[in-house]
Amino acid sequence: MDNTNRSFKSWRLKQRPSGEIETTDLELVDDIIPEINDNEVLVRTIYFSLDPTNRIWMSDVDQYMEPVEIGDIMRAGGSLAVVEESKVEGVSIGEIVQGGMHGGWQEYFVMPASDIIKIPKDTGLPLTAFISVLGFTGPTAYFGFLDIGKPKEGETVVVSAAAGAVGSIVCQIAKIKGCKVVGIAGSDEKCKWLKDDLGVDHVINYKKENILESLKKSCPDGIDIYFDNVGGETLDAALTLMNKFGRIPVCGLISMYNDWSSTGPKMYRNILMKTLTVTGFLVSDYAEQFGECLESLGKWIAEGKIKYKVDVVDGIENAPTAVNKLFSGENNGKLIIQTSKEP
Numbered sequence: 027m028d029n030t031n032r033s034f035k036s037w038r039l040k041q042r043p044s045g046e047i048e049t050t051d052l053e054l055v056d057d058i059i060p061e062i063n064d065n066e067v068l069v070r071t072i073y074f075s076l077d078p079t080n081r082i083w084m085s086d087v088d089q090y091m092e093p094v095e096i097g098d099i100m101r102a103g104g105s106l107a108v109v110e111e112s113k114v115e116g117v118s119i120g121e122i123v124q125g126g127m128h129g130g131w132q133e134y135f136v137m138p139a140s141d142i143i144k145i146p147k148d149t150g151l152p153l154t155a156f157i158s159v160l161g162f163t164g165p166t167a168y169f170g171f172l173d174i175g176k177p178k179e180g181e182t183v184v185v186s187a188a189a190g191a192v193g194s195i196v197c198q199i200a201k202i203k204g205c206k207v208v209g210i211a212g213s214d215e216k217c218k219w220l221k222d223d224l225g226v227d228h229v230i231n232y233k234k235e236n237i238l239e240s241l242k243k244s245c246p247d248g249i250d251i252y253f254d255n256v257g258g259e260t261l262d263a264a265l266t267l268m269n270k271f272g273r274i275p276v277c278g279l280i281s282m283y284n285d286w287s288s289t290g291p292k293m294y295r296n297i298l299m300k301t302l303t304v305t306g307f308l309v310s311d312y313a314e315q316f317g318e319c320l321e322s323l324g325k326w327i328a329e330g331k332i333k334y335k336v337d338v339v340d341g342i343e344n345a346p347t348a349v350n351k352l353f354s355g356e357n358n359g360k361l362i363i364q365t366s367k368e369p
């Protein structure tokens with residue numbers, strides 16, 4: 027196909043944000059859709075993921091992968107796209123694939139045959155499941171909680187950003203494993219969902235309550251696992267109440283992504299006093315075990331033991347404003363941008 031007259035939009039990083047992401051930190055650019063070579067497909071993005079880590083990638087702090095360079099298309103933490111042209115044997119027009127590291131904040135892109143992962147058909151699940159609970163957020167919860175948290179029945183588990191994409195799945199896996207679960211979230215509505223719909227035992231609205239005082243009340247036997255999504259003051263409160271041999275999977279530090287200047291936790295000493303295991307992890311390090319994880323998550327979803335929410339924002343032009351919902355807490359589930367219709 028001659029793509030000379032076909033253009034697509036993408037967001038390119040214009041400057042590194044200072045504090046919250048501003049729309050002026052990025053630029054919406056039109057480019058010509060590229061031609062494909064043998065063993066390549068051209069795909070049209072349907073959804074791309076917005077993630078707290080977008081803010082990390084925009085900065086030039088030392089991080090777990092290269093920052094996005096100024097002028098480059100903004101990286102996405104996942105995308106789903108439909109094949110529009112194919113020069114790959116066995117891949118047909120209309121099939122839906124994962125964008126992997128090829129799909130950024132953009133409407134079209136080219137993928138090599140070697141990186142194509144097809145989305146299974148006729149699963150009975152909405153397509154958005156494959157960019158949320160069965161994308162990266164479910165596996166993040168699964169490996170972080172089970173492999174690093176090492177839960178035992180009856181233990182007390184505290185989860186921050188508990189109503190979020192990762193946190194809500196952690197809460198439910200913890201209930202499946204027979205733990206007592208305390209969820210910390212930033213609104214009464216989120217707390218109500220955690221308690222009424224997900225079966226979380228105690229909830230704390232950290233925007234209204236003193237986190238440490240509320241944790242003392244809801245964890246009279248101390249905390250065995252603190253699943254950390256936020257860092258900062260919440261981490262300090264949890265550290266204060268950790269039990270001997272407690273575990274802290276460090277999943278994220280969202281309270282710090284807009285400003286790295288804050289100092290470390292005041293209760294650092296409890297790592298020694300309570301012989302804690304504090305372990306950072308990246309879901310990408312578990313890529314080879316995804317099969318086992320997706321099977322378990324799929325089974326729990328089918329059994330009604332795991333529920334998930336997806337917050338879909340329409341239109342690529344809204345990506346830079348929508349991403350800030352993750353930092354204000356306005357997102358209601360896994361935040362994704364829809365750039366074109368599902369086939």
Ligand SMILES: NC(=O)c1ccc[n+]([C@@H]2O[C@H](COP(=O)([O-])OP(=O)(O)OC[C@H]3O[C@@H](n4cnc5c(N)ncnc54)[C@H](OP(=O)(O)O)[C@@H]3O)[C@@H](O)[C@H]2O)c1
Pocket residue numbers: 077078079162163166187188189190191192193210211212213216255256276277278279280281282307308309310351352353354355356357359360361
């Ligand atoms: N290690 C990994 O491989 C990996 C993979 C994916 C995600 N993560 C991390 O997991 C965490 C959750 O990510 P997600 O994609 O599931 O997003 P999410 O929880 O759906 O959205 C982020 C939530 O964080 C909360 N939040 C924002 N600023 C906060 C602050 N200053 N203090 C306390 N809470 C705050 C907000 O909820 P409230 O309304 O409750 O404040 C917001 O809804 C992030 O830290 C992310 O970086 C790590």
